[in-house]
Amino acid sequence: MTRTALVTGGTRGIGAAICVELQAAGHTVIANHAGNEEAARAFNAETGIATACWDVGDYESCVRGLAEAEALAGAPFDILVNNAGITRDSMFHKMTPQQWNDVIRVDLSSMFNMTHPVIEGMRERGFGRIINISSINGQKGQMGQVNYSAAKAGVIGFTKALAQETARKGITVNCIAPGYINTDMVAAVPANVLQSIIGAIPVNRLGEASEVGALVAYLASDAAGFMTGSVLTINGGQYMA
Template sequence: MEGRTCLITGASKGIGRGIAEHLGESGANVAVNYRSSVEEAEEVVETIEDSGGQAIATRADVTGRREVEAMRDEIHDAFGPIDVLVNNAGITQDTKFEEMTREEWDTVIDVHLGGAFNCTQTFFDDIKQSEYGRLISISSIVGKQGNFGQANYAAAKSGLFGFVRTLALELAESGSTANCVAPGFTETSMLETVPDRVREVILEDIPLNRFGSIDDVACVVEFLASEESSYITGEVLDVNGGMDL
């Protein structure tokens, strides 16, 4: 990854942070996107720099096109065009569908799909013109299986499958690739809020009998961002401990 520039959206915490740190440790220039967690984003930058890499923290709400375009200008000034875009930014607003408001639906769809649209289109020329451009979107097993109280989240994560597979076709002529990573239940702050009795039920459905780690997901993203993945495109890589078998 030496000399490659990577942008990870929603990179101040959780899976996004793990991805940013892995790519930074592998020698990439990393743009750490955040919306409001500036201190956490700066910590990620420090971690990458301590490992010998280069990084910047760059603020943008991915649902705002002008903010994303301003972020592009900031990254270009620091590192030049990007080679790798990881669409990771996401939120949840969980409730049963019959009680879900249109605002809760729209907000989740706009962050996951609208954000992926804004960032991908803004950086599309960079990816297309890179010697080995990589578009990677972080989906979820919920996009495949659904989950009670998450109709909005499941619809958004499922939508990324079709989005990436279409762009894989449109980027193929340039030699750039587009793929999805679909984590299962992963040890993040989101999972920490799940009651113990529910965690036990979830574990019963995981053949490997453990929750995923952030490193489990970050290592797969790092592989997709590397030259070794150049013949993989339009795929959904599951990282779920066998839940989808």
């Protein structure tokens, strides 16, 4: 069944792959981005998926952006993928309040900012798919990423609590925790470091963004109606929770 989907951080990396997979499943997709207009134009030209720019770390910005995106889509959103995230890595004793607040704002507060404006409509319609992207480092922690690990662990807690509140309304809430995925950011890691990362992954390779996208497409489908409050790891066996 064709539905309407919004993906935050949807014009690059994992987010772009999620958009493509949802489009291939027949859904109308809008991709949010934070302001990289060049990347957004290139993504739109390649896929035909409409893009919209707003700050997921600001509640009022999300309310306005979602209204504009709904107008672009021509219908309220049935599927919300909270994918946007940033890193501001530092050892904790050197971490600044700004580095902490920036990551918590974009990676965790965005869960509320994006989901709160759409949840009542989903409840009224009796259907919704909310899919939150966490991280392997939100499960096991990572040195130099206390802020990021805390935020991504919070995404898991958010998912489990909200799933209990919405299940009787036909809304599922699930979480995906990717490991190291073959994106531009990971590809930029020095070769020797990248090889040590791959060496720690039992399947001996990086994941592909399309693999995460395919998992999102399943969770967004009618076939996944009995799955809610779940945390799905997709990390090649690097961390088994």
